[in-house]
Amino acid sequence: MKNVLMVFASMTGNTEEMADAVKEGLEFGKANITIKEVFDASASDLESYDGIVLGAYTWGDGELPDEFLDFYEEMDEVDLSGKKAVVFGSADSSYPQFGAAVDILIAKLQERGCTVVAEGLKVEFSPSAEEKEQCRELGRRLLGLD
Template identity: 55%
Template sequence: MKRVLILYASMSGNTEEMADLIERGSGSDNIDIVKKQIDIDDISVDELRTYDGLLLGSYTWGDGDLPDEMEDFYDDLEDVDLSGNRAATFGSCDSMYPQYGAAVDILQDKLSELGAEIVLEGLKVELTPEDEDEQACLEFGKRFKEALDK
């Protein structure tokens, strides 16, 4: 059975809602999903190696930064070897800012730099997922599961 970690930072609940939808889209057959919110649940970077798949989600803070709670975790990633892990990123975004969803890109680049195989392009949703965005999150989860099964 494949193990997947969905780790996210959410301030207003939008990225958390995305995580819930992605989890639902992943289904429950042959997959053990652990979902953690970075500023609430205990997580160490060493724990990442115990998962086959990593889904990291974050909102973008200000003009294109990681939020504080994700930044501390990001800094701790520096020496982690994620070779053999499959990964993807997601996050709630706000087009009011000049860099749309930069946190999603920052996390994706870091995972790739650490050796993870990026199996899906980062999923960005404008604020709260609604209608087609909800479907996109469900589909993202389904496609991630399919990529794990290959």
């Protein structure tokens, strides 16, 4: 797998930090990476790539961020059969559902025929050095390197 699309949303920069680390893992595998913030992406873009990386922080009591809602709804129109994906996001454990946006995106990818190759990576607020390494591993795992 060489062509990977990463789509993410970050409000405070925590999920963007995770995205940067996932990108490093993908670069290790020499993937051709296209990175888009979700408001610059369309779900139909996913169909043009072998690998998909989605990143979203969890909003409120366990919801997707507002800027991800249109993209999420557009996903109902795409066929992701044969594609592989990973999902990550920052979250706050003070809410009843920790990192639910990650779970919501995984379920939608699977519903659309995509194979999610790793458990969703959820990080409390800003990623630590160890959690950034987990993000790099997530990128490598998408490419089958871990």
